[in-house]
Amino acid sequence: MAIEFDTGLPSIRQIQTLIRDQQTVELKLLTGDVFNGSVVWQDAHAICLSVDGQTTLAMRSAVAYIKITG
Amino acid sequence: MAIEFDTGLPSIRQIQTLIRDQQTVELKLLTGDVFNGSVVWQDAHAICLSVDGQTTLAMRSAVAYIKITG
Amino acid sequence: MAIEFDTGLPSIRQIQTLIRDQQTVELKLLTGDVFNGSVVWQDAHAICLSVDGQTTLAMRSAVAYIKITG
Amino acid sequence: MAIEFDTGLPSIRQIQTLIRDQQTVELKLLTGDVFNGSVVWQDAHAICLSVDGQTTLAMRSAVAYIKITG
Amino acid sequence: MAIEFDTGLPSIRQIQTLIRDQQTVELKLLTGDVFNGSVVWQDAHAICLSVDGQTTLAMRSAVAYIKITG
Amino acid sequence: MAIEFDTGLPSIRQIQTLIRDQQTVELKLLTGDVFNGSVVWQDAHAICLSVDGQTTLAMRSAVAYIKITG
Numbered sequence: 001m002a003i004e005f006d007t008g009l010p011s012i013r014q015i016q017t018l019i020r021d022q023q024t025v026e027l028k029l030l031t032g033d034v035f036n037g038s039v040v041w042q043d044a045h046a047i048c049l050s051v052d053g054q055t056t057l058a059m060r061s062a063v064a065y066i067k068i069t070g
Numbered sequence: 071m072a073i074e075f076d077t078g079l080p081s082i083r084q085i086q087t088l089i090r091d092q093q094t095v096e097l098k099l100l101t102g103d104v105f106n107g108s109v110v111w112q113d114a115h116a117i118c119l120s121v122d123g124q125t126t127l128a129m130r131s132a133v134a135y136i137k138i139t140g
Numbered sequence: 141m142a143i144e145f146d147t148g149l150p151s152i153r154q155i156q157t158l159i160r161d162q163q164t165v166e167l168k169l170l171t172g173d174v175f176n177g178s179v180v181w182q183d184a185h186a187i188c189l190s191v192d193g194q195t196t197l198a199m200r201s202a203v204a205y206i207k208i209t210g
Numbered sequence: 211m212a213i214e215f216d217t218g219l220p221s222i223r224q225i226q227t228l229i230r231d232q233q234t235v236e237l238k239l240l241t242g243d244v245f246n247g248s249v250v251w252q253d254a255h256a257i258c259l260s261v262d263g264q265t266t267l268a269m270r271s272a273v274a275y276i277k278i279t280g
Numbered sequence: 281m282a283i284e285f286d287t288g289l290p291s292i293r294q295i296q297t298l299i300r301d302q303q304t305v306e307l308k309l310l311t312g313d314v315f316n317g318s319v320v321w322q323d324a325h326a327i328c329l330s331v332d333g334q335t336t337l338a339m340r341s342a343v344a345y346i347k348i349t350g
Numbered sequence: 351m352a353i354e355f356d357t358g359l360p361s362i363r364q365i366q367t368l369i370r371d372q373q374t375v376e377l378k379l380l381t382g383d384v385f386n387g388s389v390v391w392q393d394a395h396a397i398c399l400s401v402d403g404q405t406t407l408a409m410r411s412a413v414a415y416i417k418i419t420g
Contacts, residue, residue, distance in 0.1 A: 004114060006114075009113045009114060009115065010111055010113045010116075010118070011113050011114075011115040011116035011118070011127060012115070014118070014127065028101060028103070029414045029415060030100055030101060030132060030380055030414065031378060031379075031380055031382060031414045032101060033378070033414065033415065041360055043359045043360045043361050044354060044356075044359060044361075045359065045361045045362070046360075046361035048360070048361070048364070054417060054418070054419075055417070055418045056415050056416070056417045056418075057361060057364065057415060057416040057417075058414075058415050059410075059413050059414060059415060059416075060129075060131075061131060061410075061411060062380060062413065062414040062415070063129050063132065064099045064100065064101045064103065064128075064129060064132040065099060065103070065126055065127060065128050065129060065132070066126070066127040066129075067124060067125070067126045067127075068124070068125045068126075069124075074184060076184075079183045079184060079185065080181055080183045080186075080188070081183050081184075081185040081186035081188070081197060082185070084188070084197065098171060098173070100170055100171055100202060102171060130199075130201075131201060133199050133202065134169045134170065134171045134173065134198070134199060134202040135169060135173070135196055135197060135198050135199060135202070136196070136197040136199075137194060137195070137196045137197075138194070138195045138196075139194075144254060146254075149253045149254060149255065150251055150253045150256075150258070151253050151254075151255045151256035151258070151267060152255070154258070154267065168241060168243070170240055170241055170272060172241060200269075200271075201271060203269050203272065204239045204240065204241045204243065204268075204269060204272040205239060205243065205266055205267060205268050205269060205272070206266070206267045206269075207264060207265070207266045207267075208264070208265045208266075209264075214324060216324075219323045219324060219325065220321055220323045220326075220328070221323050221324075221325045221326035221328070221337060222325070224328075224337065238311060238313070240310055240311055240342060242311060270339075270341075271341060273339050273342065274309045274310065274311045274313065274338075274339060274342040275309060275313070275336055275337060275338050275339060275342070276336070276337040276339075277334060277335070277336045277337075278334070278335045278336075279334075284394060286394075289393045289394060289395065290391055290393045290396075290398070291393050291394075291395045291396035291398070291407060292395070294398070294407065308381060308383070309381075310380055310381055310412060312381060340409075340411075341411060343409050343412065344379045344380065344381045344383065344408075344409060344412040345379060345383070345406050345407060345408050345409060345412070346406070346407040346409075347404060347405070347406045347407075348404070348405045348406075349404075
């Protein structure tokens, strides 16, 4: 389930930009759960979100999409 | 979740053609979400769409199909 | 998500035969979508279908089954 | 999506026995589809079933379980 | 879909203990199916269960959880 | 389905901290099942939870998210 975590890839860089700029994202999981929050960090397995101050590890294998909302 | 991102593969080249020609696609995710928009870029992890001017990263592991609609 | 695309494997060869003979298949995705059409090409990531003249890339990771119908 | 197709593994050998003995199986996919039939062959990507005389390639990544029914 | 089948890993060892002690487990698949039975063997692709005397190969990629119930 | 189990990765370290501090987590699976409990151990394939004193192996490939709740 690990991904090739190449920081030069556009998708990894786009998420790094989201972290740096503290932009709001809408992240949807395969379960149908939708989180609106900011990205705290990413690694090969997970995208860590802050949603209303609560820490949530969204597993990459379960992420359907990330929309940049603000 | 990374894919072997070989730009010589037909599926990668077809998506590159869609990007170059700014063709409209219908992309469906395993969640059932359907996006109608254009492809902005692709990498090993994601297909970046522009849908009504909004940037959406569709995770490759969650993509069910891509229909070329226009 | 890439597969070991060994053209000697029975499943790859069977799909090559379907392409050559322009046989009709029923392909079902994990979303529940069912496509009836012919296979145009396959690569490590996708199976390209022609369904009522429209090009559809079915992602291999999302394919549940392929039935040979005609 | 390819699997390590080591013919010495118990799960691969069990399916080979099912093929040789033409035993009936119940195979369920992640879509909820249930097939009752016999296994014709297996490779790294698919399990080929004969169900009421029709050939069906069940993709391994979509198989939930195989029950040996007869 | 194969896993790194390292018999030193805690999860592999825990299942070996279940086999040795013939403990009852509740195994749930991504389909929602729940099996109550004992584990007969495991390999890189499957966990073989005996449920009411019937042999069932639960594919690892489709297993959601295993609860140790007795 | 094995993951690159690099103990230096933030997501692995965060779960190690949860284990050490016996924090309560909410873990949701792709089946929709939600477990509230503490993490006992993790390895490349599973996250072992204690939920009301019962041992549950949550398969990593089936985990949607982990929320740190207490």
